[in-house]
Amino acid sequence: MPAQVFIRIEGLERIRGKLRDLEPRQYMMGVMGECVSDVKDDIAAVPGPSHQPVIWPSAAYRAWYLGARRAEGLPIPYSRETDPWSETLIGGWTTRVEQGGMRGVVGNRASYGPFVQDAPRQMAQHKATGWKTIQQTAKDMAPKVIKKVQEAVERILRR
Numbered sequence: 001m002p003a004q005v006f007i008r009i010e011g012l013e014r015i016r017g018k019l020r021d022l023e024p025r026q027y028m029m030g031v032m033g034e035c036v037s038d039v040k041d042d043i044a045a046v047p048g049p050s051h052q053p054v055i056w057p058s059a060a061y062r063a064w065y066l067g068a069r070r071a072e073g074l075p076i077p078y079s080r081e082t083d084p085w086s087e088t089l090i091g092g093w094t095t096r097v098e099q100g101g102m103r104g105v106v107g108n109r110a111s112y113g114p115f116v117q118d119a120p121r122q123m124a125q126h127k128a129t130g131w132k133t134i135q136q137t138a139k140d141m142a143p144k145v146i147k148k149v150q151e152a153v154e155r156i157l158r159r
Contacts, residue, residue: 003118005138007039007145028101031152035145036095036104043106043117043137044093046080047130055124089113 056062069076074084081090089110096105114121119133 003114003121003134005134007138007142009146009149027152027156028149029097030101031148032097032101032104033095035148036097036106038144038148039104039106039137039141040093040095042141043132043134044090045132046090047132049129050078051125051128055128057123087111089116 054062056065066076069078072084078085080086081088087110089108089112092108092110094107097103098105110116115123116126116131117133119135122131122133
């Protein structure tokens with residue numbers, strides 16, 4: 001199951017009926033588009049170089065990794081985004097706006113993403129390198145998202 005976090009803004013459903021006559025979708029689609037873009041920019045930030053020395057989860061994992069890379073004829077060090085094993089976590093973040101601007105989604109399909117950016121599963125190597133977790137992004141971005149949505153709703157109500 002993919003890792004998920006939510007920034008929930010309470011009260012939007014209650015006012016949806018009141019806003020129906022004002023055609024808020026055009027406004028909410030735009031503001032939600034800005035919000036998901038901001039969240040994506042935050043979580044997709046690439047940390048500096050990989051922590052050295054590598055922090056292996058176990059000796060068995062280190063042996064598997066080295067053996068598997070050798071067996072495939074790959075260089076031992078992994079290189080972000082250009083490595084044959086890369087699923088382009090860095091460039092793979094996508095966004096979409098749903099439900100008439102009432103829901104925004106930011107996602108990534110890299111199968112190893114949770115081991116890089118999900119707090120409960122983040123490997124020590126990735127934490128030491130400085131990869132931000134989705135949970136930290138949600139915590140950091142929630143006030144900004146809420147403020148943007150609140151301002152949009154206030155603009156709609158003033159129309």
